[in-house]
Structure formats: C-alpha cells, structure tokens
Amino acid sequence: MTKLLPEINEVVIVEGHSDTQNLARAVVADTIETGGSAVNASALERIKLAEKTRGVIILTDPDFNGQRIRELVTKVVPTAKQAFITQNQGRAAKDNPHQTLGVEHASPADLQAALAQLVTPKKSAMSDIDKAFLLQQGLLAGANARQRRQLVGDALHIGYANGKQFLRRTQQFGITKLQILTVLKGND
Numbered sequence: 001m002t003k004l005l006p007e008i009n010e011v012v013i014v015e016g017h018s019d020t021q022n023l024a025r026a027v028v029a030d031t032i033e034t035g036g037s038a039v040n041a042s043a044l045e046r047i048k049l050a051e052k053t054r055g056v057i058i059l060t061d062p063d064f065n066g067q068r069i070r071e072l073v074t075k076v077v078p079t080a081k082q083a084f085i086t087q088n089q090g091r092a093a094k095d096n097p098h099q100t101l102g103v104e105h106a107s108p109a110d111l112q113a114a115l116a117q118l119v120t121p122k123k124s125a126m127s128d129i130d131k132a133f134l135l136q137q138g139l140l141a142g143a144n145a146r147q148r149r150q151l152v153g154d155a156l157h158i159g160y161a162n163g164k165q166f167l168r169r170t171q172q173f174g175i176t177k178l179q180i181l182t183v184l185k186g187n188d
Helices: 017-023 041-053 064-076 108-116 131-136 145-155 163-173 175-188
Strands: 011-014 031-033 057-058
Touching: 011 017, 011 041, 017 031, 031 041, 041 057, 041 064, 057 064, 131 163, 145 163, 145 175
Parallel strands: 011 031, 011 057
Antiparallel strands: none
C-alpha cells in the first residue's frame, strides 16, 4: 500500500532543483526555484504572481545564502509564509567534507514537520522584544549566545539566525518575551 503524501496548496520557494527533488519525497507541491543566491528578476516576478494566486511558502537552506534569499523574497512578498529546517536537519547524512547544509539533505519527515509549523510575518507584530531583553537573556553576547539562539529558534520554528537577524525575526513574527522565557526555562 502506497502512503499518500500531504499536499501543499501554496507554491514552495526553494533554492534549486535538488531541493525540489527532495521535497517531492515529502509532499506534493509546486515549487519555484530561485537558482541559488543570485535571485533574478524573473524569479521574483513569478513569486509575486504565485503569492497573488495561491500564496507562497519560503523554504531555504539554513545558511547565509538561504537567509539572503529569504530576505530578498520577503522584500517583494512580505506576506509570504516561512518554513524553517534546523542546521542539523539540513546536514548531509553521508560523508560531507564541506559541511554543506541544505533542504536537499533534509529527511521527508523533517520537511513535513517544517511545512506543518509555518510562521507568518505579522503586519502589526505584537513583539515586546528589544535588544536589551535579548542581551539580558544571553542571546546576543556571551559564551553560549549562539547555542541559546539556536535552541530558541528551533523551539519557536523561526530557525537559527545571528544576533541582528534573530532580533528582526522575533519582531517580524510577533514572538514575545514570555515565549522566549518559556523556552529558556524549559532548558535550564
């Protein structure tokens, strides 16, 4: 008996053909490939059209280029839904001497989970988070700041980001101090 894959109504924005192929193992979805970090105007126009007709979900690699693509697409489609995989989920299981990360390496279960836990930017984000709060919680500076941001990003399904991007994401998605404190308390 063949297991039916979940169907995604929105168009999923990915970086390349390998991402599309791997995604097809997890869900039934149409994709738009950005062609990597050099997102051209034609791809952005297709993404804008897809947003108007079906909606879009951005699912990029958990690395610098993936973040850059996510930002470029979000600028032209600020209402795009966002799906994130963790760096561990995007790491190749086989010998990976270059430590590459990508959607093409994620398991079908991880991709399904990421697409089930979408976050959407809020127009009037109700975040009460500021730089001072993140500093107090050891999320911007200190010996474990990177690990703490990764922990919170994974728990809240907003992905890993450097300090500046982390502040922006928490505000963009309406994350509150209470949400962050709950995650940190559960892991202290």
